[in-house]
Amino acid sequence: MDENKVIEEIEKCLDCKNCLEVCDTYIVTNDLLKSPNGRLKIAQKVFNNNEISQEELTSLYTCTLCALCDSICPQMIQISEVIYSSKVKLVKENKAPLDIHNKIINGIIEKDNSVNGNPEERLNWLAENYKETEMFEKKNSDTLLFLGCMSSFRVKESASAPYEILKLAGYDFKILENEPCCGEYVYSAGNIDIAKKIFKENIELFKKIGVKNLIVTCGGCLYAFDKVYRKYFKDFDLTVKHIVDVIYDLEREGKINLKPLNRTITYHDPCRLGRKYKNGPLFSEPRELLNKCGLEIKEMSSNPKETPCCGSGSGIRGVDSSICISIGKKLFNKMETKEIISSCPLCVFNFRYVNYKNQTDKDSKYITDYILESMKK
Ligand code: SF4
Ligand code: SF4
Missing domain, CATH: 3.40.50 (Rossmann fold)
Incomplete structure (x- = not known):
């Protein structure tokens, strides 16, 4: 996004704060700096060439770039792109990354x-x-x-x-x-x-x-x-x-034969296979495959487009692991099953990390584990 477009996007903000409702980094920290609206204000400083504090810089780098805020903003501001563009500008000025x-x-x-x-x-x-x-x-x-x-x-x-x-x-x-x-x-x-x-x-x-x-x-x-x-x-x-x-x-061409495993699991949609997938999204395909493996799927949200990030997108675990542990715990609390499946290894790794840190008993698996097991049955 070029600089003029970024400024134009920032200026569209009405301060309505609707975006706070969907941003997990805000919800788990209760810190306005770590909200979409707060980050837009930091971006405004960045593009006005004003200095930002270390706390503000960290706030930009604790955004998972999940793009959930983009979908709820009444002004259709590309908030995650603005946040990303701020990082790029700061790196060019040798003020970032961390x-x-x-x-x-x-x-x-x-x-x-x-x-x-x-x-x-x-x-x-x-x-x-x-x-x-x-x-x-x-x-x-x-x-x-x-x-x-x-x-x-x-x-x-x-x-x-x-x-x-x-x-x-x-x-x-x-x-x-x-x-x-x-x-x-x-x-x-x-x-x-x-x-x-x-x-x-x-x-x-x-x-x-x-x-x-x-x-x-x-x-x-x-x-x-x-x-x-x-x-x-x-x-x-x-x-x-x-x-x-x-x-x-x-599977549709008959080159793979799936047999029932008869289990109940939760499926997690990774942001980059859903909202952020240019040629996608891949919402129905993983579910159909899992159904054909005889797995009953419990959903965490009624609309897969609204599935939150696993909590570790954009490398935030290295910046503030407490945020990613809290986001993962929030997701786990919504689960009705012991097992959670994702089609992204980053989500699987984060869920295992969260499980260990929170001492919970959730099992996190990559989708092909079940497909291979079902094929070999
Ligand atoms: S929802 Fe959009 S307009 Fe409202 S505060 Fe957030 S960024 Fe601004
Ligand atoms: S992209 Fe995700 S983490 Fe970043 S501000 Fe928007 S909702 Fe929050």
Whole structure:
């Protein structure tokens, strides 16, 4: 969003405070600075070239960029875009991001991942029998299963199960032995220059190894490849699909056979597969697949478009973990089941973290766990 548009958006605010009702970072902190309206006022200072306090800077970086406020504002202000643009401006002026972001960005540059994973352990999730026969980028396929940092290192079953499901369905794809980070974390932190460098290197890599289609497992990777890469590189013309979308098609084509598991679960819609998915949203596909696995779904909200963020979007756990623990606890309190499923490994990881920190007994799983179990039954 250019500067004039940002100022125009900020000036549309009527101060009605409707947006406070949906913003979980405000609801759990009761701090106006951590509300959409409060953040717009901080953005106004940023774009008027006034100094902001450390507290105000932190407030911009505790926004999950979930975009829920955008959908309720009567003035249709693109609040989350304004907040994001403020971060970009502050980074350009060397006033942001925070130390934690710089540490993680340095980790991405050094280790090619945003979660401080040991690059030598990237493929630990790959079963030995597959390791022996896997040809990685040398394989003659134009479809890349891009697993992402969270699936490769922290929620490894969200790498291994999609891989195995595609193998069992006879799908033609390849994976990388040394996969890079998609760059979404750097972009979200507002550091456009480094993010664009990462995007460019990845586009060159995909071109070099003949990739025309990307399948991703993570909402962050989906958002980056589907929306952000295209914004900065007009010639980026790869098809980008989430694994749920691919499995959905395979099941309809009869290449996957699902058998009933007979359980009751809660399904959580990740922001980046819903409200923020340019070519989506993916609301009905995961639910239909889970129903076909014989799972009864309990909903947390009547409209999936209104599902709140899991509490860790845009890297806020590193900035203020207490907010993400409280948001997760609020979500857990709404659940009628023990198990919660998401199609994003970041949500799964956050729910496990929240469960541990709050000493609750919730089980959090990535969607393909159930699909694979149902296929193998
Ligand atoms: S809902 Fe929109 S107009 Fe109302 S306070 Fe929030 S940003 Fe301003
Ligand atoms: S994007 Fe989400 S977290 Fe950020 S201000 Fe809006 S509702 Fe709150």
